[in-house]
Every structure is written in structure tokens, then in C-alpha cells.
Amino acid sequence: MINYTAVVLAAGQGKRMLAGKNKQFLKIEDQPLILHTLSVFAKDEWCAEIVLVTNPKEREQMEELLQAFSLNKEIQLVDGGAERQDSVFAGLKAIIHTNLPVFIHDGARPFVKRELLHELAERTIEKHAALLAVPVTDTIKQKNDQLLSTLDRKTLWAAQTPQSFTFSLIYKAHQKAQESGYYGTDDASLVESLGEEVAIVEGSYDNIKLTTPEDLHKAESYIQNQRKGKEVENPMFRIGQGFDVHQLTEGRKCIIGGVEIPHEKGLLGHSDADVLLHTIADACLGAIGEGDIGKHFPDTDPEYKNADSGMLLQHVWKFVKAQGYELGNVDCTVIAQAPKMAPFIEEIRENIASLLDAETKQINVKATTTEKLGFTGRKEGIAAQAVVLLQKDQQA
Ligand SMILES: Nc1ccn([C@@H]2O[C@H](COP(=O)(O)OP(=O)(O)OP(=O)(O)O)[C@@H](O)[C@H]2O)c(=O)n1
Ligand SMILES: C[C@](O)(CO)[C@H](O)COP(=O)(O)O
Numbered sequence: 001m002i003n004y005t006a007v008v009l010a011a012g013q014g015k016r017m018l019a020g021k022n023k024q025f026l027k028i029e030d031q032p033l034i035l036h037t038l039s040v041f042a043k044d045e046w047c048a049e050i051v052l053v054t055n056p057k058e059r060e061q062m063e064e065l066l067q068a069f070s071l072n073k074e075i076q077l078v079d080g081g082a083e084r085q086d087s088v089f090a091g092l093k094a095i096i097h098t099n100l101p102v103f104i105h106d107g108a109r110p111f112v113k114r115e116l117l118h119e120l121a122e123r124t125i126e127k128h129a130a131l132l133a134v135p136v137t138d139t140i141k142q143k144n145d146q147l148l149s150t151l152d153r154k155t156l157w158a159a160q161t162p163q164s165f166t167f168s169l170i171y172k173a174h175q176k177a178q179e180s181g182y183y184g185t186d187d188a189s190l191v192e193s194l195g196e197e198v199a200i201v202e203g204s205y206d207n208i209k210l211t212t213p214e215d216l217h218k219a220e221s222y223i224q225n226q227r228k229g230k231e232v233e234n235p236m237f238r239i240g241q242g243f244d245v246h247q248l249t250e251g252r253k254c255i256i257g258g259v260e261i262p263h264e265k266g267l268l269g270h271s272d273a274d275v276l277l278h279t280i281a282d283a284c285l286g287a288i289g290e291g292d293i294g295k296h297f298p299d300t301d302p303e304y305k306n307a308d309s310g311m312l313l314q315h316v317w318k319f320v321k322a323q324g325y326e327l328g329n330v331d332c333t334v335i336a337q338a339p340k341m342a343p344f345i346e347e348i349r350e351n352i353a354s355l356l357d358a359e360t361k362q363i364n365v366k367a368t369t370t371e372k373l374g375f376t377g378r379k380e381g382i383a384a385q386a387v388v389l390l391q392k393d394q395q396a
Pocket of ligand 2: 084106158159160161185186187209
């Protein structure tokens with residue numbers, strides 16, 4: 001992990017956005033633009049310090065915003081200047097951790113990806129100065145008076161932010177620029193003018209700077225698509241089903257749902273052969289797309305010989321919880337001609353609830369015979385089936 005400081009710029013006027021106010025306060029989907037940008041850094045554990053440069057006239061408004069949408073990192077507010085470059089210099093002067101690389105980032109670029117931030121940090125350690133940039137895709141014309149010329153696109157890159165530097169280098173570059181009265185349109189250009197090399201980290205075309213009203217539509221559809229992608233990867237609800245059969249044989253215990261049931265025969269299997277808990281474990285694994293218990297606890301592994309299936313289910317449940325889910329409900333059916341299940345149903349429900357850190361009302365257990373038909377009807381074996389509904393853990 002490489003720690004860095006982020007200087008986030010929000011002190012502009014956003015004139016080209018034509019919104020009649022600083023674009024940083026415009027709401028994009030659920031929150032103002034500047035919060036989308038700040039939360040990228042607040043969520044990145046590599047980011048050790050955030051300096052937010054604001055327009056002094058909007059400082060109070062910004063403070064209120066930060067309070068209303070509390071981010072999980074402290075943010076130091078600093079008054080910006082008339083030009084972007086003045087704002088950057090003000091931000092640099094406020095940095096506490098001057099030993100860390102400094103990322104200078106436009107508050108108006110909310111979609112920078114964490115992987116790229118990390119690549120940039122690594123390049124800064126190697127090269128002292130680096131920026132995100134993308135190859136230019138249009139043909140670029142240069143117009144001098146009436147004369148038009150075409151630049152060689154192969155050599156052209158569109159600069160983005162963050163631009164990242166060792167503190168001493170970027171501080172020196174800004175100090176020199178201020179002394180000479182030079183204004184560049186980005187920070188890398190100030191370092192270039194010192195004759196220093198700046199490395200390019202190829203960025204993403206998604207890392208747009210919201211500049212004109214059209215960019216707002218692009219931003220909204222980007223966020224909507226991102227949300228849809230997340231829902232597919234990590235949906236709110238997941239459902240799984242399980243089915244299992246074990247043979248009834250003499251000389252074995254009959255354990256169903258973790259309860260030992262008095263019966264002349266018991267269930268045969270590598271583990272304790274608890275047909276119902278196996279079914280529920282399979283349904284849980286099915287819900288999170290993780291195969292079945294055979295995959296996780298092979299019946300060839302001596303570790304699971306006569307294993308307590310309650311323990312196996314708890315293992316599976318830990319795995320489910322680690323993926324950020326909690327139990328919606330379980331509905332299951334034991335299919336057995338004998339033993340008679342009714343006297344044990346409540347105890348089984350409670351046991352399953354305790355194995356799944358759930359309440360008894362979330363568990364339903366039914367039993368049926370098959371009217372003497374088939375292998376269950378002939379009492380050769382017992383089957384069980386279950387459905388499990390998982391829901392995203394709101395605390396995770
Ligand atoms: N004096 C300034 C000017 C700009 N910025 C910030 O620098 C970033 C990039 O600038 P730009 O997109 O040009 O923003 P504005 O200057 O606000 O826009 P405009 O030029 O349309 O007025 C923005 O996050 C902006 O808030 C700043 O902190 N201080
Ligand atoms: C720094 C920058 O975002 C790199 O593309 C860009 O130069 C800022 O320019 P602006 O005129 O302040 O938008």
C-alpha cells in the first residue's frame with residue numbers, strides 16, 4: 001500500500017456548465033457532484049489525507065454539505081484562488097503529510113477508478129511525477145491565423161487528473177510559476193517547464209471532467225449503468241434450492257435437522273447423513289452460486305467421516321455471511337414414510353434457526369409421506385428438499 005494525499009479542487013465557478021451556480025453543488029443522481037468525487041478518495045484506504053479547496057464564499061455551504069453526507073474520512077477545507085492554479089497552490093500549502101505523494105484532482109472528475117489511483121501512486125514513487133491521460137481519438141487541427149495544420153495524433157494524449165507528484169517537486173514548480181507569472185492549464189505542465197520528466201499512466205475515457213451541460217447527462221447514465229452492473233454482481237436477493245436423499249439402514253442414528261429421532265433404522269452416509277441439513281446447506285450454496293456441499297466437504301475426505309452436519313451447515317453459513325448476505329427465510333420438506341416427523345418439527349426449526357443465526361419464524365419445516373410409493377414409501381430412504389432466500393445484509 002502506498003499512502004498519498006489528495007488535493008481536490010472545487011473552487012471554480014463552473015461557468016461553462018451554465019447552471020447559474022458552481023457545478024460542484026449540482027446533484028447527480030443521489031448526491032452533489034463534489035461528494036461523488038470525494039467519496040472515491042474517502043473509500044480508498046491508500047488515501048491518507050484529503051484537502052478540499054473551495055471558494056471562500058461557498059465555504060459554509062460546503063461545510064454543511066460535508067456534514068449532511070458524512071464521509072468516513074476527515075476533510076480539510078482550504079480557500080481557493082481566482083485561477084485553478086492558485087487554488088492548487090493554496091491546497092499544497094495546507095498539506096500536513098508532506099512526505100507522501102500528492103494527487104491533484106479536479107472535483108469535477110467523479111469517475112476516476114481506484115485501480116488507476118493505485119497505479120498512479122506506484123508510478124509516482126518510481127518517477128516523481130505522473131498523470132492519468134488517454135490517447136486522443138479525434139484528429140486535432142491547429143489554427144494559426146488562417147493557416148490550418150494537422151498534429152500527429154500518435155503523439156497526442158488528453159491529460160486528465162489526478163496528476164501526482166512528490167510534494168517537494170510540485171511545490172517547487174508552483175512556487176516558480178507564481179514567481180514568473182506563468183499559468184498552465186494543468187499541474188504537469190508546471191513540472192514539465194522545470195525540465196522534469198512526467199510519466200503517463202494510461203487512464204480511462206470514463207474519467208470525464210464535467211464541464212458543459214451535456215456532461216451531466218453522460219454522468220447520470222454512467223452512474224445508472226454502474227448501479228445496474230453492481231446489482232448483477234451483488235444482487236439484493238438470491239434464491240437457492242436443495243435436494244438430498246440418504247438410505248435407511250440398520251445400525252445408524254437417524255439424525256434429521258440436527259435432532260436425533262428414535263427409529264429402528266438410521267441414515268447411511270459419510271458424515272452423520274443428516275439429509276435435511278445437507279439439503280439446506282446445498283440451497284445456501286446454490287443461492288450464492290458456490291456449487292454444493294460435495295464440492296466443499298468431499299465424501300472422500302476422512303476429516304468429514306461421521307461429521308456433525310450442523311457444523312458443516314455453520315461453515316456454509318459463515319461463507320454466505322462473508323458474501324454480505326443474511327437469511328430471508330428457509331422452507332423445507334422432509335419426505336419420509338417413517339419415522340413420524342410431527343413431534344420433532346418444532347425442535348428441528350429451532351435448531352436450524354440457531355445454526356443460521358436466525359429467528360424460528362424464518363424457518364419452516366414440513367414433512368410428507370409419499371403414500372407408500374417409491375423408495376421413500378418403501379422406507380428404503382429419506383429425502384429432503386429446501387428453498388432458501390438470502391437478502392443483502394444492510395450492515396455489510
Ligand atoms: N479558481 C479555480 C478554478 C477551478 N477550480 C477547480 O478546478 C477544476 C477544473 O476546472 P474547471 O472544470 O474548469 O472548473 P470551473 O473553473 O469551475 O469551470 P469553468 O471554467 O467552466 O468556469 C474544477 O473542479 C474547479 O472547481 C478551482 O478549484 N479553482
Ligand atoms: C487539469 C485538467 O483537468 C486536465 O485535463 C484541465 O486542464 C483543467 O482545465 P480547465 O480549463 O480548468 O477545465
